[in-house]
Amino acid sequence: MLLYETNKWDIKTHxxxxxxxxxxxYLCNYFQKGDLTDYDTVYQFGxxxxxxxxxxxxxxxxxxxxxxxxxxxxxxxxxxxxxxxxKITQKxxxxxxxxxxxxxxxxxxxxxxxxKQAFPYIWKSALFGYDGKGVAVVKDSTAEARxxxxxxxxxxxxxxxxxxxxxxxxxxxGEIVTYPVVEMSFSNEASLVEFVISPARISEDTVKRAxxxxxxxxxxxxxxxxxxxxxxxxxxxxxxxxxVAPRPHNSGHFSIEGSLTNQFEQHIRSVLKLPLxxxxxxxxxxxxxxxxxxxxxxxxxxxxxxxxxAVKGVTPHIYGKKQTHPFRKMGHITVVSxxxxxxIETAKNVKKTIKVIASNKY
Amino acid sequence: MLLYETNKWDIKTHxxxxxxxxxxxYLCNYFQKGDLTDYDTVYQFGxxxxxxxxxxxxxxxxxxxxxxxxxxxxxxxxxxxxxxxxKITQKxxxxxxxxxxxxxxxxxxxxxxxxKQAFPYIWKSALFGYDGKGVAVVKDSTAEARxxxxxxxxxxxxxxxxxxxxxxxxxxxGEIVTYPVVEMSFSNEASLVEFVISPARISEDTVKRAxxxxxxxxxxxxxxxxxxxxxxxxxxxxxxxxxVAPRPHNSGHFSIEGSLTNQFEQHIRSVLKLPLxxxxxxxxxxxxxxxxxxxxxxxxxxxxxxxxxAVKGVTPHIYGKKQTHPFRKMGHITVVSxxxxxxIETAKNVKKTIKVIASNKY
Numbered sequence: 001m002l003l004y005e006t007n008k009w010d011i012k013t014h015x016x017x018x019x020x021x022x023x024x025x026y027l028c029n030y031f032q033k034g035d036l037t038d039y040d041t042v043y044q045f046g047x048x049x050x051x052x053x054x055x056x057x058x059x060x061x062x063x064x065x066x067x068x069x070x071x072x073x074x075x076x077x078x079x080x081x082x083x084x085x086x087k088i089t090q091k092x093x094x095x096x097x098x099x100x101x102x103x104x105x106x107x108x109x110x111x112x113x114x115x116k117q118a119f120p121y122i123w124k125s126a127l128f129g130y131d132g133k134g135v136a137v138v139k140d141s142t143a144e145a146r147x148x149x150x151x152x153x154x155x156x157x158x159x160x161x162x163x164x165x166x167x168x169x170x171x172x173x174g175e176i177v178t179y180p181v182v183e184m185s186f187s188n189e190a191s192l193v194e195f196v197i198s199p200a201r202i203s204e205d206t207v208k209r210a211x212x213x214x215x216x217x218x219x220x221x222x223x224x225x226x227x228x229x230x231x232x233x234x235x236x237x238x239x240x241x242x243x244v245a246p247r248p249h250n251s252g253h254f255s256i257e258g259s260l261t262n263q264f265e266q267h268i269r270s271v272l273k274l275p276l277x278x279x280x281x282x283x284x285x286x287x288x289x290x291x292x293x294x295x296x297x298x299x300x301x302x303x304x305x306x307x308x309x310a311v312k313g314v315t316p317h318i319y320g321k322k323q324t325h326p327f328r329k330m331g332h333i334t335v336v337s338x339x340x341x342x343x344i345e346t347a348k349n350v351k352k353t354i355k356v357i358a359s360n361k362y
Numbered sequence: 363m364l365l366y367e368t369n370k371w372d373i374k375t376h377x378x379x380x381x382x383x384x385x386x387x388y389l390c391n392y393f394q395k396g397d398l399t400d401y402d403t404v405y406q407f408g409x410x411x412x413x414x415x416x417x418x419x420x421x422x423x424x425x426x427x428x429x430x431x432x433x434x435x436x437x438x439x440x441x442x443x444x445x446x447x448x449k450i451t452q453k454x455x456x457x458x459x460x461x462x463x464x465x466x467x468x469x470x471x472x473x474x475x476x477x478k479q480a481f482p483y484i485w486k487s488a489l490f491g492y493d494g495k496g497v498a499v500v501k502d503s504t505a506e507a508r509x510x511x512x513x514x515x516x517x518x519x520x521x522x523x524x525x526x527x528x529x530x531x532x533x534x535x536g537e538i539v540t541y542p543v544v545e546m547s548f549s550n551e552a553s554l555v556e557f558v559i560s561p562a563r564i565s566e567d568t569v570k571r572a573x574x575x576x577x578x579x580x581x582x583x584x585x586x587x588x589x590x591x592x593x594x595x596x597x598x599x600x601x602x603x604x605x606v607a608p609r610p611h612n613s614g615h616f617s618i619e620g621s622l623t624n625q626f627e628q629h630i631r632s633v634l635k636l637p638l639x640x641x642x643x644x645x646x647x648x649x650x651x652x653x654x655x656x657x658x659x660x661x662x663x664x665x666x667x668x669x670x671x672a673v674k675g676v677t678p679h680i681y682g683k684k685q686t687h688p689f690r691k692m693g694h695i696t697v698v699s700x701x702x703x704x705x706i707e708t709a710k711n712v713k714k715t716i717k718v719i720a721s722n723k724y
Contacts, residue, residue: 004366007389010682026391027369257644260675260698275672282619282645282698310637313622320372336622336644 001256001317002055002248003027005265011272016045023320039063046072053225053271055247057085058128075172075224075271076246083221084246087153088126094241097220100213101241102155102232110149115141117154126151159235163242164200165251166214167263168227169279171270176218179259179279181210182251184230187291192327195347196287197340198254202233209239217244226267228252250289250332257315257334258285284340286347290316290331290356292324298358300324302331308350313337316354330356363618363679364417364610365389367627373634378407385682401425408434415587415633417609419447420490437534437586437633438608445583446608449515450488456603459582462575463603464517464594472511477503479516488513521597525604526562527613528576529625530589531641533632538580541621541641543572544613546592549653554689557709558649559702560616564595571601579606588629590614612651612694619677619696620647646702648709652678652693652718654686660720662686664693670712675699678716692718 003024006013015028018035025031030048034041036056042063046052051073052064064078083093087106094101106126107113117138125134127150137157138144163186167179183200184193200207214229221227221244228249230242252263261269261277269276292300299322308314318331333350337343365386368375377390380397387393392410396403398418404425408414413435414426426440438446445455449468456463468488469475479500487496489512499519500506525548529541545562546555562569576591583589583606590611592604614625623631623639631638654662661684670676680693695712699705 004369007366007385007682008679010385010680023369023372027389029388261677265677269671274668277671278674280674306636309631309639312640312642315623315627317370318372320369 001253002053002264002267005262005268008265009268011268014045014049016042021322036060043067046074051075051271053247053267054081057081057245057247061085073271076227077224080221080223080246084244086126086151087124087243088151090243091153093221094217097216099217099220099241100239102158104153104155106151106153108151110147110152113152113154114144117144119144120157122155122157123147124153124155126153158232158240160232161235161237162200162202162233164202164206164210164231164233164239165196165249166210166229166231167249167252167255167266168214168218168229169225169263169266169270169276170218170223170227171276172224172273174222175276176215177266177276177279178211178214179252179255179263180281181207182254184251192291192329193250193289194351195344196251196254197344198258198285198287199281199340201340206233206237206239213239213241217241221246225270226252226263250287250329253317253332254285254287254334255279256317257336258283283336283338284343285334285336286340286343288333288335288347288351289329290318290333290354292326292328292330293355293357294326296356296358297325298323298360300330301357301359303355303357304353308333308354311335311346311350313343313346314350324356324358328356363615364415364626364629367624367630370627371630373630376407376411378404383684398422405429408436413437413633415609415629416443419443419607419609423447435633438589439586442583442585442608446606448488448513449486449605450513452605453515455583456579459578461579461582461603462601464520466515466517468513468515470513472509472514475514475516476506479506481506482519484517484519485509486515486517488515520594520602522594523597523599524562524564524595526564526572526593526595526601527558527611528572528591528593529611529614529617529628530576530580530591531587531625531628531632531638532580532585532589533638534586534635536584537638538577539628539638539641540573540576541614541617541625542643543569544616546613554653554691555612555651556713557706558613558616559706560620560647560649561643561702563702568595568599568601575601575603579603583608587632588614588625612649612691615679615694616647616649616696617641618679619698620645645698645700646705647696647698648702648705650695650697650709650713651691652680652695652716654688654690654692655717655719656688658718658720659687660685660722662692663719663721665717665719666715670695670716673697673708673712675705675708676712686718686720690718 013028014030015024036059042060046067120139123136163184170176180199183197185195187194228245232240255262260280313336316333335347375390376392377386398421404422408429482501485498525546532538542561545559547557549556590607594602617624622642675698678695697705697709
């Protein structure tokens with residue numbers, strides 16, 4: 001989706017991706033298959049560009065630090081990725097900067113906490129967690145026994161009213177803009193976002209407080225590019241930072257149809273030292289993640305897509321991943337309407353109608 | 363812009379284009395450089411695809427007829443291109459189907475009309491006219507003497523109040539949708555559209571009549587895909603068809619930012635037998651054509667683009683053509699605002715600010 005924007009502005013792009021069948025391959029000027037965690041691969045690739053941005057946190061940061069030293073513009077900065085990549089350093093960052101977050105402890109190995117924590121608690125692997133992977137609600141010793149022995153963060157269970165997100169954009173000149181606060185609703189089954197609702201159905205005061213905290217994180221981090229700030233609104237009306245992602249984010253996909261400047265264009269603006277664009281709402285919107293259906297593996301087939309295309313205000317985005325498997329993110333669908341409640345109703349129906357299955361099963 | 367939509371839906375594309383530096387090259391799955399007017403080139407290319415669409419009228423139609431006979435889905439149909447490609451057959455089509463159009467005569471050579479027409483009159487080459495090329499207002503015998511000796515249409519000069527356009531989409535099932543009537547304002551200097559204003563500032567009655575005529579043309583033609591119907595609103599409040607284009611059209615670019623379904627997605631929907639999308643307005647919009655500045659030839663440089671990027675609601679689209687020359691269409695800019703008059707004011711300022719010059723001149 002970033003590459004639509006670079007093409008829109010005739011910006012030349014090189015892409016490094018681990019998959020030979022990456023959908024990026026046909027949207028960039030030069031494509032290289034390679035391991036994002038390998039120092040030499042990232043370093044050599046980065047030497048060939050003027051500005052480098054990343055869309056995944058798990059990339060070789062040492063190579064990015066070296067590229068920065070050699071004058072390549074790397075945004076988000078390697079320093080930001082180093083903070084965010086590891087849940088322990090991320091949580092410590094919040095603590096050090098008085099950013100409200102869920103109370104936590106961190107451990108380097110399992111023996112340090114096993115048998116010593118009151119249940120239930122939230123366990124998060126320090127590394128490689130995303131989309132609900134590397135996260136567990138630990139309710140008893142059986143669940144605790146199943147946890148892998150890795151560095152981790154352990155958090156209190158906080159009663160949550162809503163999960164919110166704010167996308168902040170910041171450019172090198174320190175200009176900051178924020179998108180409207182959105183509301184994320186999760187599927188219990190896959191710990192993945194099911195709907196993102198823009199704008200969030202919360203009070204004006206909550207909007208202000210959430211936006212203020214998101215801007216605070218942005219200012220303290222001094223990142224360049226987007227920063228998606230995921231927040232908890234607790235049952236006590238407290239707002240706590242859950243985690244951040246320094247890149248275009250699922251919680252901002254609604255902006256393609258719903259905002260004056262979509263998040264991908266905004267990211268390009270911020271990393272290329274261009275003025276930031278207006279984040280005003282063009283229309284209320286609901287984003288639905290299109291996940292691979294349970295029980296299907298193989299070449300993806302989008303069952304009933306022609307039915308949802310007949311519904312007013314519905315725009316599917318199909319990512320072009322060849323293979324589906326249960327809960328794989330295969331695309332997203334945006335539903336817009338001048339009336340948010342109508343968009344939500346339509347989104348629920350769309351969600352029930354479309355199904356990503358394997359083509360040998362239809 | 364069509365290729366953004368095919369990518370959005372993971373539709374595989376092959377592109378045939380006469381230029382090796384075509385911006386399409388990095389947006390499709392297979393690119394072939396070739397002459398669109400050569401039978402063998404078009405035929406062989408067409409044999410490799412399931413559905414073929416064209417974005418320019420001047421293509422080898424015999425090859426398209428042959429491909430249709432061999433089962434390739436060609437939309438717009440070769441028959442439609444044959445009517446539209448030649449201004450004489452196009453005008454005769456309107457006449458035969460009682461579609462209101464400017465009174466005309468047609469001639470096969472210059473000697474048939476030279477010295478016999480009252481001045482002023484409008485001369486249009488039967489073939490190869492577009493963007494004001496192949497069209498002349500002939501005011502006296504000196505101007506007449508300069509006309510080339512080719513088949514042509516001669517039209518009365520009609521006092522025009524506004525130029526309007528309606529984009530109609532029609533799929534194979536015969537479903538038809540229309541976009542809002544837009545208003546085109548022309549630059550006198552280049553006979554090129556300067557602004558497209560959506561929606562047009564005309565009465566409800568004029569909207570109805572213009573839409574009705576556009577739908578009539580669509581129904582009579584039985585095209586598949588988009589049909590851009592350009593209309594004259596005369597000083598007598600008559601509506602006359604000027605010409606049509608059976609493809610995504612400059613007068614529909616506003617729809618990328620301004621409509622629930624943009625014209626490119628709509629074209630893809632119609633040629634792939636998908637349900638048509640809603641054409642509802644998302645926001646009022648003004649489209650500005652970004653033309654090469656007078657007096658500049660060479661590698662294109664977009665002077666002041668960073669200034670217009672700082673203006674709320676402004677989205678430039680840069681087509682990625684390497685070379686600029688006077689009045690070459692280098693891109694377009696959409697300006698949106700909930701208030702149409704604000705969008706028009708902003709568009710005028712944007713137009714004054716940005717300039718496409720040659721990079722060796724800045």
